[in-house]
Amino acid sequence: MPYEKFSRFHEVMAEDSGQSVLSSLEAHIVPLVPGLKERLARGIRMLDAGCGRGRILLRLAALYPRSRFVGMDLSREATEYARARATEAGLKNVDFIAADLSAFHTTAEPEAFDFVTTFDAIHDQGQPLNVLKGICRTLKSDGAYLMQDISGTSHVEKDIEHPIGTFLYTISCMHCMTVSLAQGGEGLGAMWGEERTREYLNKAGFRAIKTHRLAHDIQNNWYVVTK
Numbered sequence: 001m002p003y004e005k006f007s008r009f010h011e012v013m014a015e016d017s018g019q020s021v022l023s024s025l026e027a028h029i030v031p032l033v034p035g036l037k038e039r040l041a042r043g044i045r046m047l048d049a050g051c052g053r054g055r056i057l058l059r060l061a062a063l064y065p066r067s068r069f070v071g072m073d074l075s076r077e078a079t080e081y082a083r084a085r086a087t088e089a090g091l092k093n094v095d096f097i098a099a100d101l102s103a104f105h106t107t108a109e110p111e112a113f114d115f116v117t118t119f120d121a122i123h124d125q126g127q128p129l130n131v132l133k134g135i136c137r138t139l140k141s142d143g144a145y146l147m148q149d150i151s152g153t154s155h156v157e158k159d160i161e162h163p164i165g166t167f168l169y170t171i172s173c174m175h176c177m178t179v180s181l182a183q184g185g186e187g188l189g190a191m192w193g194e195e196r197t198r199e200y201l202n203k204a205g206f207r208a209i210k211t212h213r214l215a216h217d218i219q220n221n222w223y224v225v226t227k
């Protein structure tokens with residue numbers, strides 16, 4: 001069955017990000033990046049790569065009408081859904097593009113965005129390093145990249161202590177690795193962990209990486225990354 005047919009998947013992902021991201025977007029997530037709230041209010045360009053159904057961007061586009069937002073995702077179905085919600089809400093400052101980001105390191109528009117995000121969207125990419133290189137390329141030199149990804153150590157034996165480690169390894173094998181491997185990709189899996197995340201970010205060209213944890217969220221690390 002083609003990947004496009006898994007419509008329920010993007011619905012579930014949107015529910016998940018609704019719980020872990022939307023509920024704390026303004027109070028806890030935007031403030032992770034110094035000065036971001038003010039810059040969004042003044043007007044910047046933001047990209048959400050692997051945006052799925054785009055709920056986070058739709059919220060930001062409504063909150064910050066002077067900024068312009070772009071969401072990209074492999075799934076045409078998910079981006080069409082997001083575009084329809086934007087039209088319904090009368091939002092003119094957000095666009096959703098169906099795009100395979102596997103070669104984003106060559107296709108990304110250089111220095112185009114002030115702020116880039118990925119929410120749970122790097123480890124199941126076909127070519128995660130290419131996506132990260134593309135994000136580095138498309139980010140302005142004074143911009144910031146915020147990456148939400150699953151917390152883990154990059155070592156199975158150390159993850160035994162993880163409060164929901166068994167669950168996360170199961171989801172990873174059943175879904176995340178499969179999405180990537182089905183694209184002929186790396187199959188990193190959700191439990192690629194902080195050590196490997198930092199290694200990939202460095203290889204992609206980023207130099208400064210700060211890891212944050214949010215009190216309400218035992219599942220994710222929040223990396224604030226700059227060039």
Ligand SMILES: C[S@@+](CC[C@H](N)C(=O)[O-])C[C@H]1O[C@@H](n2cnc3c(N)ncnc32)[C@H](O)[C@@H]1O
Nearest residue numbers: 013014017050051052073074100101119121125
């Ligand atoms: C776990 S979902 C997260 C979606 C969304 N960020 C959210 O939080 O609801 C990962 C997303 O990565 C997208 N994705 C996977 N491979 C991709 C590729 N090669 N190019 C672009 N997006 C891809 C999937 O379609 C999916 O929407």
